[in-house]
Amino acid sequence: MKSAYFLVAFALLAIASSFASAYDPSPLQDFCVAINDTKTGVFVNGKFCKDPKLVVASDFFLSGFDKPGNTSNAVGSAVTQAFVEQLLGLNTLGVSLVRIDFAPNGLNPPHTHPRGTEILVVQEGTLFVGFVSSNQDGNRLFTKVLNKGDVFVFPSGLIHFQLNIEETPAVAFSGLSSQNPGTITIANSVFGSNSPINPDVLTKAFMLDKNVIKYLQSHF
Missing domain, CATH: 2.60.120.10 (Jelly Rolls)
Structure with a gap:
């Protein structure tokens, strides 16, 4: 009986894992050329896919x-x-x-x-x-x-x-x-964020004078 409970629990865990993943580990088609036309495309991995019959070498x-x-x-x-x-x-x-x-x-x-x-x-x-x-x-x-x-x-x-x-x-x-x-460029993100990070945060994080932080922010 214990082994039966174990098998059921294992099966449920496997099913839950498959639902949590919600995608195949690799594409199931040869290609998926991205397009921006939502009428004729299928949404896959952040982009709409062009109809394979319309794909050309220049893609x-x-x-x-x-x-x-x-x-x-x-x-x-x-x-x-x-x-x-x-x-x-x-x-x-x-x-x-x-x-x-x-x-x-x-x-x-x-x-x-x-x-x-x-x-x-x-x-x-x-x-x-x-x-x-x-x-x-x-x-x-x-x-x-x-x-x-x-x-x-x-x-x-x-x-x-x-x-x-x-x-x-x-x-x-x-x-x-x-x-x-x-791409996250460290200096740009930290000192040139939109809107600027509170200088008090950066002063403490980098252990620099607040005027230095403000100077760096002014240059990004």
Whole structure:
């Protein structure tokens, strides 16, 4: 009798888990090209799917990754994205791509991708890269100097950065394990939020004078 109760409980737990998940672990169709037309589409994973009979090769195509981004900005870097917004054929496929251009000594500032692991390969130049583990893992810093052809992985959700340590431009390409991995640039989010975070909160969090916090907020 006890074993029968156990089997029933196990079955109920399995059914509850399947309802809680509410999605398949992988797509059950070849592709789901995103569209914005709600009349002829089916909503899947954040986008409406184009009728497969109307899909064409250009839905899976994006040009322009041969062109450098504009690095004339405060940090000296530019990120060119191939997320689902730019390449509609990525919808439900769980991958995306970026090109990162660096001016001499340019920085891709500390940031996170909340929905994707990143794997980066250096095409030109020398980069100093790193990421910080979570609080539970002691906030350990992992860094490496990468040269042309080197590869480095940034685990999903962890703060990471890339710095060009040469006096010449650098270029890298990164693949990410999400069609829309998201990007949270730490300084922009903390000091440039809309509306501003109360300076009292940031003063205590960063253990800085309130005037310093206000100065930083004024620059973002």
